[in-house]
Amino acid sequence: MFTPRIPSKADIKLIRSLGQKKFREQTGLFVVEGEKMVEEALAQKRFPVEAVYRTADTGEETMGRMSLLSSPSPALAVLRMASASGTAASSGAARPSAGSTPLPEGLCLALDSVRDPGNVGTILRLADWFGIDTVYLSPDCVDIYNPKTVQATMGSIFRQKAVICGLTELARRCREASVPVYATALEGGQDIRKAPLETGRALIVMGSERDGVSPELLALSDARLYIPSFAADAADRAESLNVAIATAVTCYEFRRR
Amino acid sequence: MFTPRIPSKADIKLIRSLGQKKFREQTGLFVVEGEKMVEEALAQKRFPVEAVYRTADTGEETMGRMSLLSSPSPALAVLRMASASGTAASSGAARPSAGSTPLPEGLCLALDSVRDPGNVGTILRLADWFGIDTVYLSPDCVDIYNPKTVQATMGSIFRQKAVICGLTELARRCREASVPVYATALEGGQDIRKAPLETGRALIVMGSERDGVSPELLALSDARLYIPSFAADAADRAESLNVAIATAVTCYEFRRR
Numbered sequence: 001m002f003t004p005r006i007p008s009k010a011d012i013k014l015i016r017s018l019g020q021k022k023f024r025e026q027t028g029l030f031v032v033e034g035e036k037m038v039e040e041a042l043a044q045k046r047f048p049v050e051a052v053y054r055t056a057d058t059g060e061e062t063m064g065r066m067s068l069l070s071s072p073s074p075a076l077a078v079l080r081m082a083s084a085s086g087t088a089a090s091s092g093a094a095r096p097s098a099g100s101t102p103l104p105e106g107l108c109l110a111l112d113s114v115r116d117p118g119n120v121g122t123i124l125r126l127a128d129w130f131g132i133d134t135v136y137l138s139p140d141c142v143d144i145y146n147p148k149t150v151q152a153t154m155g156s157i158f159r160q161k162a163v164i165c166g167l168t169e170l171a172r173r174c175r176e177a178s179v180p181v182y183a184t185a186l187e188g189g190q191d192i193r194k195a196p197l198e199t200g201r202a203l204i205v206m207g208s209e210r211d212g213v214s215p216e217l218l219a220l221s222d223a224r225l226y227i228p229s230f231a232a233d234a235a236d237r238a239e240s241l242n243v244a245i246a247t248a249v250t251c252y253e254f255r256r257r
Numbered sequence: 258m259f260t261p262r263i264p265s266k267a268d269i270k271l272i273r274s275l276g277q278k279k280f281r282e283q284t285g286l287f288v289v290e291g292e293k294m295v296e297e298a299l300a301q302k303r304f305p306v307e308a309v310y311r312t313a314d315t316g317e318e319t320m321g322r323m324s325l326l327s328s329p330s331p332a333l334a335v336l337r338m339a340s341a342s343g344t345a346a347s348s349g350a351a352r353p354s355a356g357s358t359p360l361p362e363g364l365c366l367a368l369d370s371v372r373d374p375g376n377v378g379t380i381l382r383l384a385d386w387f388g389i390d391t392v393y394l395s396p397d398c399v400d401i402y403n404p405k406t407v408q409a410t411m412g413s414i415f416r417q418k419a420v421i422c423g424l425t426e427l428a429r430r431c432r433e434a435s436v437p438v439y440a441t442a443l444e445g446g447q448d449i450r451k452a453p454l455e456t457g458r459a460l461i462v463m464g465s466e467r468d469g470v471s472p473e474l475l476a477l478s479d480a481r482l483y484i485p486s487f488a489a490d491a492a493d494r495a496e497s498l499n500v501a502i503a504t505a506v507t508c509y510e511f512r513r514r
Binding site for chain 2: 101128159238248
């Protein structure tokens, strides 16, 4: 339905609206930007490509009007979320209820209320790198089709399994199925370097930067892990790590064993 | 010189201009935003505080006009960079020549052409957490007083030593002084989990996301380290890690030993 090569006024208006979750959910569409992302979009099969625009055809001004990022790229594609294939990341529309969410088969991450778009995108990317089976997101996490999130995945949005579901219910079912649940915390619990870890099949819960992992999820965890600070003067150092950074170190420790 | 509590038109104009490096260098001023950052700014001694504004006094509209971030905070402070104290991060103006840059005393990082403001801020924050002695930045890295960088440090800008200098010259001097230089790479070199590492005093060089560590710096390195990907199907996984993520895993491995 999009005009090819040169977007119509209506196309531009629609694309601009996809900066907002409401309109992404209404239309089932999202946007990727940049030569590399568009190239990967055309090569993947998960999300049907509805339109591709390039500065060479549209001119810079039009591209600038369509771009949802702070600096426009020479290429932009509109994709349809949630294909019929089972492995597709669930869109807001296709959100499964917690009872039907598949349990972890390997090492999985759960993000509890992580709201920063860049962090969630960076986590999807590193999960892809570290061979994480699935990233579960609580419904109040930032939408994975947010333009900044998509961009920060650097293409991992096309590969990494992501599922939106209630984490408390998921953790409860993991425990019933004897899948260990690890929660990360700023302090308390065990030093991750020395903690015994089940690395084959487990759920690792990361909390929001402001509040950490919710008390309900902490109560459902088999162990609480923290990343020690190595500053000489711990009283006068960073109070916390960025959640994507903490996720990376945690995944690395699990994979390193 | 700033009007206290309610900014004048000239104040607002000046503050807005501090989004650009040129004006930060001309004035020697930079901005921090957010209640927590302003609180930390008032508690620290490195950068003199020139003005503090709060929404309660200015009203939301004025705050919105002053803010250099995508969403304005209820507090904003203007600080003077580069205090006389020796440990202050060097501003563009007070950039030391490479020959006079102090060599690493402990574990140090060097950022080669890292241009994303959020990445550099996140790296300063994690360096603070991991007790990194100094972060050296090549002159073409993003300015550490960029508003997004400052914000991503979450206060570590007030603590972490950062020095802008030519990295080739620095690496050469490290070698002369028998300080080991490690370069990180996407492939080639040694798996960081198994590589012998001198963890007491060393320079760890991180490259830009696009180009990695420059050939000159690679040639000056004692060892090249890579973080293995743990994806089952390496052909179909993320091609790289975000530079802040790679820095975190590298620092963690050095500190973990």
